Amino acid sequence: MEKMSRVTTALGGSALTGRTMNCHLDAPANAISVCRDAAQVVVAGRSIFKIYAIEEEQFVEKLNLRVGRKPSLNLSCADVVWHQMDENLLATAATNGVVVTWNLGRPSRNKQDQLFTEHKRTVNKVCFHPTEAHVLLSGSQDGFMKCFDLRRKDSVSTFSGQSESVRDVQFSIRDYFTFASTFENGNVQLWDIRRPDRCERMFTAHNGPVFCCDWHPEDRGWLATGGRDKMVKVWDMTTPRAKEMHCVQTIASVARVKWRPECRHHLATCSMMVDHNIYVWDVRRPFVPAAMFEEHRDVTTGIAWRHPHDPCFLLSGSKDSTLCQHLFRDASQPVERANPEGLCYGLFGDVAFAAKESLVAAESGRKPYAGDRRHPIFFKRKLDPAEPFSGLASSALSVFETESGGGSMSWFVDTAERYALAGRPLAELCDHNAKVARELGRNQVAQTWTMLRIIYCSPGLVPSASLNHSVGKGSSCGLPLMNSFNLKDMAPGLGSETRLDRSKGDTRSDTVLLDSSATLITNEDNEETEGSDVPADYLLGDVEGEEDELYPLDPEHVHPEEPEYVLPQEAFPLRHEILDTPSGPEHLQDKADSPHVSGSEADAASLAPVDSFSLLSISHALYDSRLPTDFFSVLVCDMLRFYAEQGDVQMAVSVLIVLGERVRKDIDEQTQEHWYTSYIDLLQRFCLWNVSNEVVKLSTSRAVSCLNQASTTLHVNCSNCKRPMSSRGWVCDRCHRCASMCAVCHHVVKGLFVWCQGCSHGGHLQHIMKWLEGSSHCPAGCGHLCEYS
């Protein structure tokens, strides 16, 4: 009687009281259910079955229903439900397939009432009829749903799910005879309790198992379902075809879903794996949860609203063996932490930007462009009482106009394309880049490059003399020196094979000739601070003039800005495109990339025994009185950060790549990675794919350099039947025809395929190139004047 009076007060409008609290259970919970008086909760699990009273400040254990000495599987509960009409009646579903009912009114300690052992496999769910006192429904792994009348010993009717496992069953709250069931294959079925022969309606709701469903407490025919595919969907069942009304994408599979009382569009979900939080969603705003409860340390297994007419109290049980009461006002609300912003481009490059007013006001000091006209506009929206976010509706809108010409980024594109980042000695790179910058009218940048060259490459005046000195003195070194030059310049010309050989030679240190050349080259590329005098010497000394001639001699020493790559595409599997481009920077990069960075120390050590040449230059370096380059590195790093701050991340990254080891160690990995990714992002926005790929390859940061290793698959469709070709790129599974034939050699093209966009004939890149040297007509003989850009 006491209980009854409590209920009436609760229903009579005097709100429930309590606080956010939790209590430790002895074992993980599998499910919870609330008594209709909102003052008691039952917790069930594999080895726990207890009733707790919910008091103001704490949970108090009221009753332990696991009695008896021996543990029984009948008590290992997968689900529990408390009758909403009779507070003495409970039902549990056991993992061994038994459905048990409990009568709390029994005088003995053992409250077990009835035992139904009709299911052959685990029962996943039990459900009482919302208004009928004696009707119980169960859904089991064996694919059957059974309806029990508690006045009888066995089931009244059995509903077959065609041997698909049933995950959830729920009586409709509004329709007396209807219940919904969800299945492991993604289906949802609607049944009439009077017609066990076949279901009223069936539709596929999810991809993979549907773990749960819940009828809307007020809106007739609204059913929320949650599945392993991480979706919560709301269906309207009143229409002849179940219509998907809302869809919420969560971050993990949805284990339970419960509509929030008194809030038409809110529902609570919890997950079965990985994610431990409970979310309350507004189904109309499917991207950000309206509220979030983060108390649990392991997955939440059961959620229940404490009272069917009170939206503030949520109870939950979890695998971490705690029972929690969550108060809505204590929930964290991700929406509040989010800053609603809108950004849109106009037709002529104008940018409109809207943000919460407070944010804009706080940042008023930062006006990016002088020519901005700012119109703070306050939106007045019709206030929707159900919309809790209306408070955010006041916002400021700014429109930025582009200055004619000033906003153009052509300098960026030009710079990106013309900068040389690797493949030449440092001094030359700096000079080249300085020249590029100057031509584009960026004098400060040009100046910076010049200074870098002075800092890192200028040997002062001593070395130029020293080289003469060394050449003159030790004529014995002339031969190895020449050798090394020849090898270096010929190697790339000989194509990939030689390169491979040579790189093998690099790793072996027994061949003297190769070793000496390798030593020189790696020194030059990696530019160890100590050893950098050597190449610098010969570059700035008398050989300098020759150097300019040497490069053009090299037929394949293609600079990145020249687009004619010759790709030996047939020789290598396309996946490993690193091996494919024999352009200048590439082969050097090969080294900088893999074993050679580490190898360079070893090389530096082996430098000594090579000949007198290196010995001499080292000795010169010893009494070279200029400041060590390390002295400047702090300054240079500051400079890089300055450029990055300014927004010229291009400069920062370019210098980083060009200077390589010298500065890399002074800037932390994360910053570098951040610069790289921003620059690569910018480059890709300007469609500078080649440059961006080069930057990726030259980067030393692991996270960046793996960017071009992922998703290297290219999906193609058959030119014949237009179906995707799944397994191989050149022959179609369906029509069994080779899709791409070369128009010149009439063989299948397995590598790069180039074709004319006018007549769609094409073939091997090299064949087409060769063909077009002699003729401008299509090689297929279709008469088209082919154009390749």
Added chain:
Amino acid sequence: MRLATAANEAYTTSLTVSELLGCKQCGGGRVQDEELGIKIPRPLGHGPSRFIPEKEILQVGSEDTQMHALFADSFAALGRLDNITLVMVFHPQYLESFLKTQHYLLQMDGPLPLHYRHYIGIMAAARHQCSYLVNLHVNDFLHVGGDPKWLNGLENAPQKLQNLGELNKVLAHRPWLITKEHIEGLLKAEEHSWSLAELVHAVVLLTHYHSLASFTFGCGISPEIHCDGGHTFRPPSVSNYCICDITNGNHNVDEMQVNSAGNISVSESFFEVEALMEKMKQLQECRDEEEASQEEMASRFEIEKRESMCVFSSDDEEVTPARDVSRHFEDTSYGYKDFSRHGMHVPTFRVQDYCWEDHGYSLVNRLYPDVGQLIDEKFHIAYNLTYNTMAMHKDVDTSMLRRAIWNYIHCMFGIRYDDYDYGEINQLLDRSFKVYIKTVVCTPEKVTKRMYDSFWRQFKHSEKVHVNLLLIEARMQAELLYALRAITRYMT
């Protein structure tokens, strides 16, 4: 690359079997072209399996369009039509899913580099001394640019892979011992640490190859012709025993039965099937009447668990693995141990608390997208595959038998289904069948043709292959469950 000594050993054992059988000489064989002085390799053995006569197996060229498409896919993906494919094509539906999964694991986008994947495959197969798989993947490993030095032994591989050795060992033989400390050790090893995604990929690969090794031995897959042990340069000679003798023995039912399993007459083995059918029927009918008490149900599981270790065949001699294969893993003495024999109490794994459908799937799919889906499909197909036939009978509901096999394997790994009556296993699976299952799943390298022949004598070869599919999928799921549970525990 001589890695196939184990296979050669297997041959010697099977040759002795053939001697027992009273081998007749075999005809055929390739003529050696002596005039040119070139040694022409001659295939050793006939057909893809040593257990199944060649003519029972589908001939390439006689397949229907579906199978043809499968063969084409397999060939395109692997560059060969291996013997595993040829045997599995008994069940094209499964084969399709199997190939798709394997292709995805080895060749599609994933967190691990290609050569790592093959190396992990080698590590896993080597645990069971499966020279067949080791050979195949050594080739693939080199093909994708793996460092040949690694093949000299695990200690030559990067530290990162060496760290995986322990997990490989435990997973293969005693998966129930995996704890979150194992996982933590792999994930927090300074610069050699694995990422979660990489680890899940590695775990899936390991379990895949452990169970594939089971299949290889369980169906007696012959070495590929290009691998060691797959061919011989020896001229065919009348006095030499040839592998085909064994397969020939198979056709003659009487002779086989007399020789391989003592004196069991044809009629007796015929009754075997009848008896099994009868038992299934009985179980189906009396299920509702007979009410086993809770304790009895619990004890039945324990009994089955305990008994599963006793079913080992008597010839339990320690086989020291061939050195060549063993160099891919350390601690060769570490093998399958039953829980109780080892003297420790292992808590039973309740599948209701952590199952593949609800938990494992989500975790795998989260960390290694799409693979969860593929494996899930594969499990489903394997578990639900049926042609409603049993030996010569048609229209039989075999679900009970399949479930018994599946649950028996999980039972051996300590995984318990609350809703299953383990008494059924005893009724449905006879001893020789249990010996076979146990051997294939736990110590596949000890499977002999005698074992293969002595269970379910009246059943077709395709049905025995079907059993093998169930075995390997159940094993893979069991290992995955333990590994994934440890990962989940680590994450929470």
